[in-house]
Amino acid sequence: MSRDRFTYIVGGKAGEGIKKAGSSAANFFASMGRHVFQMDDYPSLIRGGHNFVAVTTATREITSHFMKADLVVGLDKRSHETHRDHVAEGGVVVYNSDVVESGQGIGVAMSTEAQKYPNPGLRIGVSGAAALSAVIGLSADEMAAFITREYKRDLENNIPFATDIYRAVAEKAGGKFPLGDGDRERAMMTGNQAIALGVAAAGLDVYLAYPMTPATTILHYLAAHDQELGVVTMQPESEIAVINIALGSAAAGARTAVGTSGGGFALMEEAISLAGMAEVPILAILSARSGPSTGVPTYTEQGDLRFALSPGHGEFARIVASPGTVREAYGLAAELLELAWRFQSPAVLLTEKHLSESRMTLDLDVEDAAWAEPAMHDGGGYKRYADMEDGVSPLLFPPSDELIQWTSYEHDELGITTEDAAAIARMHDKRQRKTETVLEHLRTMKTVNRFGQGKATIFTYGSTTMSVLEALRVSDIEATVVQPVYLKPFPVWELEEYRDANPIVIEQSAAGQFESLLAEKARIDAGAHIRRYDGRPFEPEELAREIERVAQ
Amino acid sequence: MSRDRFTYIVGGKAGEGIKKAGSSAANFFASMGRHVFQMDDYPSLIRGGHNFVAVTTATREITSHFMKADLVVGLDKRSHETHRDHVAEGGVVVYNSDVVESGQGIGVAMSTEAQKYPNPGLRIGVSGAAALSAVIGLSADEMAAFITREYKRDLENNIPFATDIYRAVAEKAGGKFPLGDGDRERAMMTGNQAIALGVAAAGLDVYLAYPMTPATTILHYLAAHDQELGVVTMQPESEIAVINIALGSAAAGARTAVGTSGGGFALMEEAISLAGMAEVPILAILSARSGPSTGVPTYTEQGDLRFALSPGHGEFARIVASPGTVREAYGLAAELLELAWRFQSPAVLLTEKHLSESRMTLDLDVEDAAWAEPAMHDGGGYKRYADMEDGVSPLLFPPSDELIQWTSYEHDELGITTEDAAAIARMHDKRQRKTETVLEHLRTMKTVNRFGQGKATIFTYGSTTMSVLEALRVSDIEATVVQPVYLKPFPVWELEEYRDANPIVIEQSAAGQFESLLAEKARIDAGAHIRRYDGRPFEPEELAREIERVAQ
Amino acid sequence: MPDELATYAENTWCAGCGNFAILNAMKDVVGKLEERGVGKERVVMTAGIGCHAKIFDYLALSGFYSLHGRSMATAQGIKLANPDLKVVGFCGDGDAFAEGIAHMMYAAKRNSDITIVVHDNGVYALTTGQRGPTSAHGFKGPSTPRGNTEDPFNPLVLMLEAGATFVARGYVVMVGELTDLIVAGMMHEGFSFIQVLQPSVTFTNRYAEYNEMVERLEKPASTLDEALALARETDRLPAGIFYQTEKPSNERALYGDWNPVTNHPPRAKRLAKVKELIG
Amino acid sequence: MPDELATYAENTWCAGCGNFAILNAMKDVVGKLEERGVGKERVVMTAGIGCHAKIFDYLALSGFYSLHGRSMATAQGIKLANPDLKVVGFCGDGDAFAEGIAHMMYAAKRNSDITIVVHDNGVYALTTGQRGPTSAHGFKGPSTPRGNTEDPFNPLVLMLEAGATFVARGYVVMVGELTDLIVAGMMHEGFSFIQVLQPSVTFTNRYAEYNEMVERLEKPASTLDEALALARETDRLPAGIFYQTEKPSNERALYGDWNPVTNHPPRAKRLAKVKELIG
Ligand SMILES: Cc1ncc(C[n+]2csc(CCOP(=O)(O)OP(=O)(O)O)c2C)c(N)n1
Ligand SMILES: Cc1ncc(C[n+]2csc(CCOP(=O)(O)OP(=O)(O)O)c2C)c(N)n1
Ligand code: SF4
Ligand code: SF4
């Protein structure tokens, strides 16, 4: 029963090595030259509970996990009960017969086997790799190689343990889903890795963050590679410290970025307004989770859209964009850092848990990244806020014999505080001209993605783009998908042709924020919409059915 | 040269008693049964610089200061130079001849006179009352009575000093502008006093604030009258402390409000989202100043509109309204506290320095205030987040035998944390239904003011309403003025008739935020606009000319 | 009492986590408070965000599950609104001495009559183990892979210096003592601070070390200086009440015998006052 | 030197304000730093918001006029980006010990190599005289018309306990000494804290009182305990360096000899590294 697309779901308690079970499988598929998409679903806890990873692979591009799996491995009772029905027709279910009484599928005494080795609790996750190896028809040696490469440590126990599990599964379902090789091996990364690499590629010098899911792993990744990259990372005492230290850093000439989720971003808003007034280049990464407030910290949602569009009080240029795929996140992160520096303005990369923490193969040209390089002042007579026609004053950093004064107060060109009516209006005009300049610049850029061609028009954005594209791939739906990458300024000039398209608007929001944004900014009224807001990303087959339903 | 409308501008250094000179004049006019509008213009400093007060009075309603004055009194050189051209045709200019060499108008040796008494620096402001008394034809005794009532202290020096000044002015311009009595004496207050009294009238128990111009005087006023009113006031360590203490206070059953300006409100956003999730009734007063960032702290602007509409991350009901006049501020503040409690949601009263700190006479019926009274739970089986059809769960406060759990996490009906997909969606649905309920309720309320009748349609909001109304009063312009009081939800149902009105949109913003809001929400595209953004409120005669210009 | 104080929430702490002991102690605290005339209906809790904060879901007491770093602000608000309530706030070390350090310092400064229990595990546990305010120099976490470059704060010292009128340290292995400390803190009128040594078995498993070092402190120091000296000890870790002193609480200082909630006026009365002010 | 360091901004401090002396001291500081090999072009300042902060407009040094309560965070950012700069941050007492207290505690904890000068006038001056963190109990201001109910913080004690490696007190009447203190603070590698007794003639005119109480402190305490004891004195107010000790600065601890700004890589080099990581 060879299928090109193959999905593997492995579930168990946090701390049992579930993430590893998922990522090792993903790595293995990637090593075969196949495309892979890995989605981690985990609650907000450290040990126990119920985690699962859904990994889908194909020899064609793939941009979503699936919830109908060819192989379901449940390491504990809850996982078996939760996921046994996620098996696709003809698929294989493997469960831990030590903890499940009357399971459905192939019961393997995983706990009993694990007890034979030290640290049984840590070992059990290796069952996943074993079962997978059996089902896709690896030989015992191939399996051992797989485990050696992925687990690296404690192989003298891991391999014999895995072999036991492998045998038990192979007996019943060995080689049931042989997988063909793909065309070539690709890099694989999460959205947060792509963002981290993107900003690094754009010349980042300093990254500051306070831990907050789902943005935290950007900090972890950059901290792990700080010396290699030459990026300084620091975890200050709060998000307010993060953003204010960041603005100081940027004003001293360091390409600086920060990352957080909604609650932390909220705390940064006063300083975003400062960046607007003082004209400080700063990139803020806002990775949303299910909200409002603390919400559901490890689950996904697109509920922060409007919030992200108007951070900070007062009037100044704001740039907000959201990547549709992990691949796009790399280039967009770089582009936004570049725009922040080009326009000395705050830029926001809005994304969601689903993109931040999902992992996929991609074809990445590292060169495909902008380089943040400010227009520097030359010669004497420096004025920080020189009233340039395009609203953008050249930069200069200390040490310098010139006077360089950044300020949160309304100011004259030199940066001296003013309360004079004409001077206030003049600086407002300058900032408005800059806003116009940003808009003009965006007009020259690619700000909207279009995919496919078809009678129906679908509008979506952010990580939901990945779900929509996959839904189209797995169905007969013919549709044009339009994905605005830039959300502020909103690229209405690209969207005029859709004025009467009555599109289907798909987003992960209960309030339909994207739908109303489209209606308000581009006067494109939705013909129908599909919304999901239970913390889970869309599942492509379900989504395809929904699209078919509403398209009628 | 009797005129009904009379304007008095008095300027000098901060600390010289300029505010007092202005407010005492305003009080005096009010005591004559006249209408009064007093606008204080002062820089961000404690002593020195240049302050002025513009007081206009008439026997008809008046809703703006004017900048063409019948009497201009300059206590120092800068004031004379700044304001001598603000004199209306036939008006009187009085200046301090001790500090101005070749002045224009009536020079009086104020400093020399003041030197004859102790504390000459503090005394000089009394010149204003003296000059005014002379010009409006008071007798020396009447002047003494005026000063006695307004200055109260140190009369043995103040009255002889004032008499000297009075004589000098009376000699040249005595009785030039006799003022008729008005119909009856009215209360007079600033917008901030009206707000403070409004929330008190609605049942406020606790007011928390960290000083920030132009919201600070709400705190001062309530602190000064706390025991009389039975309102507890407290100044915590930061705005974040303010809002979080406030949410605790409200959750324990106290009607609670907070007040700040843009920067402080930005810091409160994380907790506004918490109020959305936990469903805590809270009223936040946001009084804007010229921005962004620290901006021009003591000057006015309507630059925080968009920022005020989407505070906090995630999706929940937000209520935002802005009063058009000081009179309206009283009732609206009460109404918003009531709505916050009715819907257990954050409500924002958005206003600006021009309303907060301007002072005017008004006809106030104290009864014209809502009373915040929550729907309380009765009996046992309490669930904080009972899934009611209208999305509004009854309230209960400790001490109670019932379990009352408020939470920032996504939760079930009892308030226990959940990560379950169906439970998450269910609570999102509940909050969405509440958003709908708010909308339905607003449909039954007066959410839009309309004034006058005329071919032209003018849209405005907030404190600019006062300027626009006055501009129409002093011109021949016939126009319908439409002022949305509620800005979120935006009362589109009231505005359909203006779809093709091509209105003139008037606001104090460089970016035209209100104009774009109208276009986006109500699809009313402006035919023309008038914007001011130099920190100063519109001047009605200038504004009238502008309206005439664009109306053509 | 325990059953009545349990909820149906699934407990998701790691087996062996020090938080269990705090939960158990709290259940006993409620009983002991009842013996002292403080009924459960008057006991109100708040929590920050973190592993520690899950206690909110597991304990059937009314309260407010607040934000990371704001538990002590929320707690102050509850007390301010209704001073008849006994308010206990649970905080993590990250909560209390990073995101929320300003509120801690001020709760102590103004002597707000609340009790703050800090579950000090020396790490940001729930966010997967980053260094926190009380992490040792050199502590390796995912945001400091080469080791924490900062020295830890001493929470007891900070609270003593900020003006806390009740300062104590407990240890999760000494549940009885911990219970007594929390009861004493809650009965104390004014700001009570209790640092609880709470090993995270996953990230900072210091049971062995603490078992060696923790020593029962028999009685509070009689002066602030002595208390500070005790708090600075590093060879042994005294557990008990370090310091207790009397001072009017914030609420009493602000409004004496007033109670904003129970003294809430009827409308007519309030309107009469407003009318008076308008004159 | 003074002229070169003046700007055209109109000075709007009240006549007699203590801030003038700090401005004058700073002008001398720049000269003295130059003598020590620190050119003016390397001296960078930050300021919060308040009367004190207006010094930013009056002093012709590069820098960042930041937000209320964030001057010390901004200053840390500048230093982090380019450790070759000498960064001095001006703060009000409200700035430093209310809105920004967390940043102060952490700047001290991590020993960030910046110098913070707190213009301590015991009041929120620019916002018209509300009580602040160092206002006396009973202080009457427009938000506390019956008097401040809180006891003041002792800034020196808090900074000593938080780990500041240079702690000093100056007085605006002793301009020469103040100059020397700021120079010493700026030459110190690590976090330097200088409390400046700065009477506000308008709100807290304590010149007479301070003139009586302030005494020159001849040399720093040799231990933290001694320094704390000095800082706690209330009968007399010692002015001088209370404490100074050595410890790696935050910046050095984080990245040694690296300099994020001057070591900014060329694009090709950075892309090569990124490529390596992607593998
Ligand atoms: C504003 C904000 N920032 C960050 C977070 C993410 N966050 C949740 S818990 C936590 C720290 C937990 O550490 P601690 O307070 O010590 O609690 P523990 O988990 O160790 O019990 C953080 C940073 C958040 N919820 N809110
Ligand atoms: C976030 C924020 N809150 C409040 C303010 C208003 N504000 C400006 S200065 C100040 C306090 C000033 O006190 P302090 O720091 O002691 O400075 P001083 O004026 O006494 O020198 C306040 C509260 C502000 N600018 N920003
Ligand atoms: S991670 Fe640590 S603190 Fe959190 S539950 Fe596990 S042991 Fe307890
Ligand atoms: S108010 Fe006080 S601190 Fe401000 S300038 Fe005047 S004297 Fe100085």
Ligand SMILES: [Mg+2]
């Ligand atoms: Mg912790």
Ligand SMILES: [Mg+2]
């Ligand atoms: Mg001060």
